[in-house]
Amino acid sequence: MSSVLIFDSEYPVSRAAISLIFSHFTPPTVRTLVKPNLLGGFECDRHVTTHPSLIQALVEYLEQAGIPLTVGDNPAGKKNLMERAKRAGIYQASKGYFEDISDGTKVTTRSNYFSELVVSRKVMESPYIVNVPKFKTHMQTIITGAVKNMFGILPGEEKSMVHCAARSLDQFSRALVDVYAIRPPHLNVMDAIMVMEGNGPSSGTPRHLGKILASDNGVELDAVMAYMMGLDPHEVPMLEYAHRQGLGAIDIDEIDIIGDIKKIPHFRVPSRTLVTVITPVSSRYYDFMAVKPTLNRNKCTRCYECVEKCPVSALQRNHYPRLNREKCVSCFCCVEICENQAMEVPSRARDLFNRLLKM
Ligand code: SF4
Ligand code: SF4
The missing domain is CATH 3.40.50 (Rossmann fold)
Incomplete structure (x- = not known):
């Protein structure tokens, strides 16, 4: 056992x-x-x-x-x-x-x-x-x-x-x-x-x-x-x-x-919206509802590692990396691999603002 x-x-x-x-x-x-x-x-x-x-x-x-x-x-x-x-x-x-x-x-x-x-x-x-x-x-x-x-x-x-x-x-x-x-x-x-x-x-x-x-x-x-x-x-x-x-x-x-198992007091986990809302729905709705990464230019060194590693080529080489929201599958590989923490996961409100900016 x-x-x-x-x-x-x-x-x-x-x-x-x-x-x-x-x-x-x-x-x-x-x-x-x-x-x-x-x-x-x-x-x-x-x-x-x-x-x-x-x-x-x-x-x-x-x-x-x-x-x-x-x-x-x-x-x-x-x-x-x-x-x-x-x-x-x-x-x-x-x-x-x-x-x-x-x-x-x-x-x-x-x-x-x-x-x-x-x-x-x-x-x-x-x-x-x-x-x-x-x-x-x-x-x-x-x-x-x-x-x-x-x-x-x-x-x-x-x-x-x-x-x-x-x-x-x-x-x-x-x-x-x-x-x-x-x-x-x-x-x-x-x-x-x-x-x-x-x-x-x-x-x-x-x-x-x-x-x-x-x-x-x-x-x-x-x-x-x-x-x-x-x-x-x-x-x-x-x-x-x-x-x-x-x-x-x-x-x-x-x-x-x-050994002793205890819940860690006030441990912060990623948004429960992911768990309770997005999980049961299809990938089509997931694509619509999921937030997309956002770039913090102050931290970006323009190494373009994120552009190379994006699995669906949703990032393009520009003056800074540029995101194609439609292509992005919200895998957050770019956030994971950015060693400067320049790629960020925005709050849902900030993501909505980003989405409106693109309209
Ligand atoms: S990996 Fe990070 S630092 Fe490099 S271009 Fe992408 S966002 Fe900028
Ligand atoms: S979240 Fe994934 S699909 Fe979207 S830009 Fe980053 S690496 Fe590409």
């Missing part, structure tokens, strides 16, 4: 913390892939990416146990991968085990949105995977944790294809679960020492929680995270669908929890 372990921890993460995890979950004896959340080249004190000290503690534990290992992720776009990993501190923390894992292999899937996908070869060939997500909100999918972090098993261009094939919140949430189900990780170790509330996964507000969560079931781990955020896990489309697919329990009473 799977379980979720919750315990206190701080940075730098100690070897004792990793030993505690492996006293509850069977440690790997075979080649292992450590999959952090390397969303982009964000400095670790911004708490967007998995903290390097957690990666380092895991790497040192596995290295001392004689386990062959690789550390790798597929952030949006392959360009400057090593530079981004260095800026996030994950490259240094990996102690020579960090690799480019973007080489892909075709995998047949059981999904309504795609019959096959290109998945990282390293992911498919690694007999044991340790998923190391961050405890964060997500303005499109409400939460991002263990399940969403496995979207990174797809090289960049493949992620764009999924965004185009599954456009509404409900569709995209199901597609994420379909990707997760290709290769569910054996162990999930979640960095919840500094978490993110508000408009995650990159523009939210860091907040101290001082916890590490670990589980051999990513769906149950995410359900615990959602509960701690003050959400009903059934309200999160990704979790509800994963549960219906038989991938894990999401009722807190049905999850074996080792």
Whole structure:
């Protein structure tokens, strides 16, 4: 039976913390892939990416146990991968085990949105995977944790294809679960020492929680995270669908929890309108109702990374990046990858104002 372990921890993460995890979950004896959340080249004190000290503690534990290992992720776009990993501190923390894992292999899937996908070869060939997500909100999918972090098993261009094939919140949430189900990780170790509330996964507000969560079931781990955020896990489309697919329990009473679980007081999650209004409607209405990103020119350095990474070419190179609202599918990849936080998610009122400006 799977379980979720919750315990206190701080940075730098100690070897004792990793030993505690492996006293509850069977440690790997075979080649292992450590999959952090390397969303982009964000400095670790911004708490967007998995903290390097957690990666380092895991790497040192596995290295001392004689386990062959690789550390790798597929952030949006392959360009400057090593530079981004260095800026996030994950490259240094990996102690020579960090690799480019973007080489892909075709995998047949059981999904309504795609019959096959290109998945990282390293992911498919690694007999044991340790998923190391961050405890964060997500303005499109409400939460991002263990399940969403496995979207990174797809090289960049493949992620764009999924965004185009599954456009509404409900569709995209199901597609994420379909990707997760290709290769569910054996162990999930979640960095919840500094978490993110508000408009995650990159523009939210860091907040101290001082916890590490670990589980051999990513769906149950995410359900615990959602509960701690003050959400009903059934309200999160990704979790509800994963549960219906038989991938894990999401009722807190049905999850074996080792440690104290408490709701975080006044934790800010993205607008509940997403959950209660947009989720049940079709992609056509979703397109109409969803807010679109807005540019803060004061922060923009005109690197045009967002233009290159937009999966539907809704951003054009101009004096500054220019948005085509009709083409935009509100995936917020541009907000995620902008390392200057120049792409923002506007309030609904501000979005309405932007919409009127275009008329
Ligand atoms: S919004 Fe961000 S990613 Fe896009 S051009 Fe400006 S700085 Fe670069
Ligand atoms: S403009 Fe941004 S939010 Fe819109 S589709 Fe492109 S990447 Fe996604």
